[in-house]
Amino acid sequence: MTTPSVSGRVRPAQRLTLTDDVYESLKTLIMEHAIAPGDRVSIDGLARTLEVSPTPVREALARLESDGLVRKRAMSGYTTTPLLTRAEFEELFEMRLLLEPAAAARAAGHATADDRALLQTEAAAQPAVESGDGYRRHAAFTALDARFHDLVAEVSGSALLRDAIIRLHSHLHLHRLYFPSTTQAGDTAAEHGRIATAVARGDADAAADAMHSHLTAARTRHLPAFTR
Missing domain, CATH: 1.10.10.10 (Winged helix-like DNA-binding domain superfamily/Winged helix DNA-binding domain)
Incomplete structure (x- = not known):
């Protein structure tokens, strides 16, 4: 090597x-x-x-x-670890769909005023890189996305749930760095905003639904990478 x-x-x-x-x-x-x-x-x-x-x-x-x-x-x-296969990618999102809506629902019930404000700030954050700088902007977007999801998991109040979610994210980030064109920052930011708003309202059902919708959309955005 x-x-x-x-x-x-x-x-x-x-x-x-x-x-x-x-x-x-x-x-x-x-x-x-x-x-x-x-x-x-x-x-x-x-x-x-x-x-x-x-x-x-x-x-x-x-x-x-x-x-x-x-x-x-x-x-x-x-x-x-090798990059995810299509089957492994699907399994990863199946696990995310089980864990992360539950984390969002718990976050709605556990979030403090500071937590709610921070989630909304993170949801609205934009990559601090010029739009024309493809790789660096993608890496910055990936970091923002990870921070938001990890924050939701942290606010859930379950250390075990947060640890499981963070480990799943590591595999996805490797995939996204290999297929940077599969991310769409505008759609992701809007979806994060809906999750943060539901958590801020303390609406556990809406938070879980918003996270489920976001993950389903994210999975659809990534799938074309496996047909290239």
Whole structure:
């Protein structure tokens, strides 16, 4: 494997928070495809790149395995998780449709005034990148989308539900980085706005319905990528 360059992607690992810093650095390299889906991961190569010992790299890879972003096989080490197949993509959205409407309904019942204000702010947020800058704008949009969904899950008040949702999102982000044209920021923002409004009203049924409609529409927007 060619050791990826961290220039412009991640900052060198900081000693004070070494394990977390290495984890975030490796996650960024995987999510941005600096280490391609299905590639072998070189522990020694990454340790040299990040200027750390192999130990925090191994610890970070164990966490990334739990996240579903890398796989470990006996005698062959770690590889990054391949991109989703059409069947895996459908299964992922089936799980999202089970979990995220429930999280939105719980959020409507648990949200504080500050939570409601933050959700509406995040729903209205726009990528801080010029519209003509395709990849960077897509990456910024992906980050905004993840932040909104993770915030809904957090406001739900269920740590287990939030953890399950975040792990599912990691797989989807890998897919979206490979197929950036499948996202439509305007539609997504409007759908997020309807979810945030329902949560702000404390209407659990409306929040669940809005999340269900949003995820169904998002699935439809992504499907054309599998026919190319």
